[in-house]
Amino acid sequence: MKFLLFLIFVGTIIGSSSAYGYEETSTSDFKIVNSLGEEIKSPVVDQQLNLQTSLKNVSEKNIDWAYIVQVINSDGAIVDLNYATGSLAKNQTLAAALSWTPSAAGNYKIEVFVWDNLRDINPLAPMSTHSITVT
Template identity: 35%
Template sequence: MLVKGIELLTLLVITVGIIPAFALTELERTSIMDPRLENAFGIPIVDNVNVNQQIQISSDITNHQTKSQNFVYLVQIKNDAGIVVSLGWISGQLTPNQNLNPSLSWTPNNSGKYTAEIFVWEGLKNHSALSEYTTMQISVS
């Protein structure tokens, strides 16, 4: 009887397959790493940003899936009162396990403290998040 049980278990494993111990959750499909400010040539901005200085808000995003994924890289900038002063996005498709370095430009009109919120969504119509969002602080003088 034990042999038949082992044979049945072996048959089930072969037929059903082995299910991995973990699976990607919705927010693990991509990741956002290393949010940073750069100039138009990709050189990091380490000092304060000046009023009317065009900057790039860049990040590294990675598709952690074994399939292609449509995405929207969205950057929302809020002033110190929490009011959105800029909203921009780009869209594209990530191939399996692809790393990409998107950036969006912004030119501040006023000095102050700002917060950039960076999102990676499936699309603008289907704004299902592909990863946790991240933020970065920007000082403009």
């Protein structure tokens, strides 16, 4: 019985998260760039990093979006959480970027979310995860 309840719960969560938005926006080409848009291969402490992802509206309507990036250190603590919002016209593509300046060397995990807004938090694309080392 517990297993059946678990399957129903998982099915509900997966069904509700995939029913809204996933197919409306595609994300690609995550990279770390400087203020000129040049890719940074070896980030260093106190260097401003722009965490950039390409967003494309693949739906047949205009959509609003919220681009959320959280940076997690090797201890599992969130060291930065930032967001930007905007809208995309049908078939429009843009590069969304948020800046972060690391204050300590180490390994970091970057989680990128694209939601419809900050209130309803319906995902428009799957979350992506990236790892970086700051020296």
